[in-house]
Amino acid sequence: MMGSHIDTVINAGIYDGCYGVLAGLSVIEALQQAGLEPVRPIAVVAYTNEEGARYTPDMMGSLVAAGGLSTELALATTGRDGTILGAELERIGYAGTQEPGFLKPQAYLELHIEQGPVLEAEGRSIGVVENLQGISWQRVTIGGVANHAGTTPMTLRHDAGVACARVISYLDEFAHATLGAVATVGSIEFKPNLINVIPSSASFTVDLRNATEDLLQAQERALASFLQTLREEGFTVQTESLARFQPVSFDPDLVLAIEAVAARKQLSCRRITSGAGHDAQMMARITAAAMIFVPSQKGISHNPAEYTAESDLIAGAEVLLELVRSLVSG
Amino acid sequence: MMGSHIDTVINAGIYDGCYGVLAGLSVIEALQQAGLEPVRPIAVVAYTNEEGARYTPDMMGSLVAAGGLSTELALATTGRDGTILGAELERIGYAGTQEPGFLKPQAYLELHIEQGPVLEAEGRSIGVVENLQGISWQRVTIGGVANHAGTTPMTLRHDAGVACARVISYLDEFAHATLGAVATVGSIEFKPNLINVIPSSASFTVDLRNATEDLLQAQERALASFLQTLREEGFTVQTESLARFQPVSFDPDLVLAIEAVAARKQLSCRRITSGAGHDAQMMARITAAAMIFVPSQKGISHNPAEYTAESDLIAGAEVLLELVRSLVSG
Numbered sequence: 001m002m003g004s005h006i007d008t009v010i011n012a013g014i015y016d017g018c019y020g021v022l023a024g025l026s027v028i029e030a031l032q033q034a035g036l037e038p039v040r041p042i043a044v045v046a047y048t049n050e051e052g053a054r055y056t057p058d059m060m061g062s063l064v065a066a067g068g069l070s071t072e073l074a075l076a077t078t079g080r081d082g083t084i085l086g087a088e089l090e091r092i093g094y095a096g097t098q099e100p101g102f103l104k105p106q107a108y109l110e111l112h113i114e115q116g117p118v119l120e121a122e123g124r125s126i127g128v129v130e131n132l133q134g135i136s137w138q139r140v141t142i143g144g145v146a147n148h149a150g151t152t153p154m155t156l157r158h159d160a161g162v163a164c165a166r167v168i169s170y171l172d173e174f175a176h177a178t179l180g181a182v183a184t185v186g187s188i189e190f191k192p193n194l195i196n197v198i199p200s201s202a203s204f205t206v207d208l209r210n211a212t213e214d215l216l217q218a219q220e221r222a223l224a225s226f227l228q229t230l231r232e233e234g235f236t237v238q239t240e241s242l243a244r245f246q247p248v249s250f251d252p253d254l255v256l257a258i259e260a261v262a263a264r265k266q267l268s269c270r271r272i273t274s275g276a277g278h279d280a281q282m283m284a285r286i287t288a289a290a291m292i293f294v295p296s297q298k299g300i301s302h303n304p305a306e307y308t309a310e311s312d313l314i315a316g317a318e319v320l321l322e323l324v325r326s327l328v329s330g
Numbered sequence: 331m332m333g334s335h336i337d338t339v340i341n342a343g344i345y346d347g348c349y350g351v352l353a354g355l356s357v358i359e360a361l362q363q364a365g366l367e368p369v370r371p372i373a374v375v376a377y378t379n380e381e382g383a384r385y386t387p388d389m390m391g392s393l394v395a396a397g398g399l400s401t402e403l404a405l406a407t408t409g410r411d412g413t414i415l416g417a418e419l420e421r422i423g424y425a426g427t428q429e430p431g432f433l434k435p436q437a438y439l440e441l442h443i444e445q446g447p448v449l450e451a452e453g454r455s456i457g458v459v460e461n462l463q464g465i466s467w468q469r470v471t472i473g474g475v476a477n478h479a480g481t482t483p484m485t486l487r488h489d490a491g492v493a494c495a496r497v498i499s500y501l502d503e504f505a506h507a508t509l510g511a512v513a514t515v516g517s518i519e520f521k522p523n524l525i526n527v528i529p530s531s532a533s534f535t536v537d538l539r540n541a542t543e544d545l546l547q548a549q550e551r552a553l554a555s556f557l558q559t560l561r562e563e564g565f566t567v568q569t570e571s572l573a574r575f576q577p578v579s580f581d582p583d584l585v586l587a588i589e590a591v592a593a594r595k596q597l598s599c600r601r602i603t604s605g606a607g608h609d610a611q612m613m614a615r616i617t618a619a620a621m622i623f624v625p626s627q628k629g630i631s632h633n634p635a636e637y638t639a640e641s642d643l644i645a646g647a648e649v650l651l652e653l654v655r656s657l658v659s660g
Binding site: 114115116117118121133135137147148149150151152153154155156159161162164165166168169172175176181182183184185186187188189190192193194195196197198199205207209242274275276277299301 | 480495515519522524605629
């Protein structure tokens with residue numbers, strides 16, 4: 001089975017998702033034209049709602065296919081626009097009749113643009129995705145004491161904004177010092193958010209990722225420990241878990257097979273970790289799964305500026321073709 | 331001349347401003363009852379628009395009285411609600427006929443709640459305000475590069491949020507290490523402000539204050555220098571000055587006189603710097619000016635919870651009374 005998704009986000013690019021599905025169709029066409037008689041069926045799948053832009057959670061189609069969410073619950077999901085997923089699938093003619101599990105793939109392969117800058121920066125054509133980062137999302141809210149910016153001496157302050165800044169700097173330093181770690185504070189809010197009032201509250205999101213569960217836990221512990229020191233300084237600190245996924249390792253044999261194909265085709269390749277979520281991580285629950293990345297200019301994705309050179313798109317599809325050919329040849 | 335203001339902010343307390351005006355009226359009443367024949371006139375003034383809540387700038391009435399803004403420009407000011415100050419003063423019967431400068435005070439005295447926690451924390455009844463902090467307000471906008479929170483390695487990031495956090499921590503440390511300095515980042519905005527996107531932009535306000543102009547300039551230079559290092563790291567940095575007032579020193583003889591009165595009355599007092607702006611700083615341009623502070627519970631002001639004990643209110647008014655009595659006695 002080859003696949004990806006064709007849904008997308010608002011103001012998206014043209015590669016993320018569609019590339020993997022269209023490449024899958026092209027592979028089948030090429031194999032048919034070559035007159036190959038496969039020893040087992042070849043399927044292409046376009047999973048519903050990978051992006052989660054209208055209905056949550058994201059990667060919903062592959063989650064259902066992998067048995068992680070019931071079909072009934074998924075179809076009953078209400079979207080941001082108030083529509084029901086099941087009814088919308090009926091309306092557009094995409095509601096199927098088969099139950100999850102009716103296909104039992106021998107392997108799942110997903111071809112995708114990198115969504116990161118690594119392959120382009122190193123001038124490589126192919127990324128052999130060996131694993132996928134675990135993700136830990138939290139919201140942290142630090143409570144201090146609002147007070148007058150002019151009349152409150154530094155030593156009498158409980159400035160929630162300064163405490164927040166210290167957390168951001170610390171997470172950044174810890175991620176720099178931790179193998180394969182990334183840490184991002186992307187969203188922030190001060191209260192009362194006025195120029196001449198010491199912030200009484202700073203609320204911010206923390207996005208920690210690592211391909212190694214132990215190291216991801218180390219990042220989480222470092223954050224918890226830093227927040228504890230803030231509590232001891234008199235701040236209130238609340239944390240809320242927003243999402244937590246363990247890292248996923250792809251099938252080692254498939255990873256080796258992709259590398260071998262790329263080497264035969266004399267394509268420069270490297271093993272790589274996916275920092276983004278993909279349907280392949282869900283499929284890895286029930287079958288051997290792996291992914292092939294091609295470079296994405298400046299790592300831009302989910303943006304009309306998303307761009308991958310034609311030569312890289314073709315190279316990725318050819319690696320997929322050769323891999324599938326070897327898997328379905330007698 | 332004694333005075334303060336009776337305008338206020340939305341959701342205000344009952345002391346800030348009104349206390350100084352009502353105390354002035356009480357002083358005159360007390361002197362009349364005592365049968366005092368003053369050697370010069372005594373006036374009480376309630377300046378228009380000290381808070382600047384509806385019309386900007388704040389301290390507008392005393393600014394006009396001190397010749398810093400023409401009457402015509404001030405009266406033509408359009409408020410947040412679209413009204414014109416001059417027309418509104420006419421409407422409520424507060425438009426006067428005299429020009430600024432018609433009163434040439436020998437001295438200006440303003441009694442006010444502290445708006446800070448220092449007197450209460452030290453258990454003192456009277457603050458003898460010897461000067462008023464200079465204020466430097468800037469808006470700083472740091473530009474980095476938005477990117478995927480999962481797929482962008484730490485070493486390839488230009489995270490505007492992290493850069494902003496470093497600035498906040500640095501300003502806080504520098505203020506702690508600088509005599510009489512305070513620094514506040516009260517307002518902040520990240521863009522795009524999403525949990526899984528590295529901030530492309532962080533915009534925040536900086537409020538620096540010091541009673542000594544040299545030290546205030548040192549704070550400003552430290553900020554500028556830190557921002558320059560960020561530029562050298564590849565960030566774009568824009569700064570915009572939002573306000574800049576030099577520190578104001580009050581009349582040394584009046585300060586000594588207030589101290590002497592408090593001592594005679596066996597009131598615990600200390601010299602203090604005002605961190606907030608007051609009409610007295612405008613009047614200091616044209617006459618000997620000084621201020622008397624009384625404690626404010628927890629330093630809270632501009633809030634219904636604003637509270638000063640009756641004994642402190644009376645003590646402050648009695649110091650004002652004795653001071654005025656000495657100034658108008660033959």
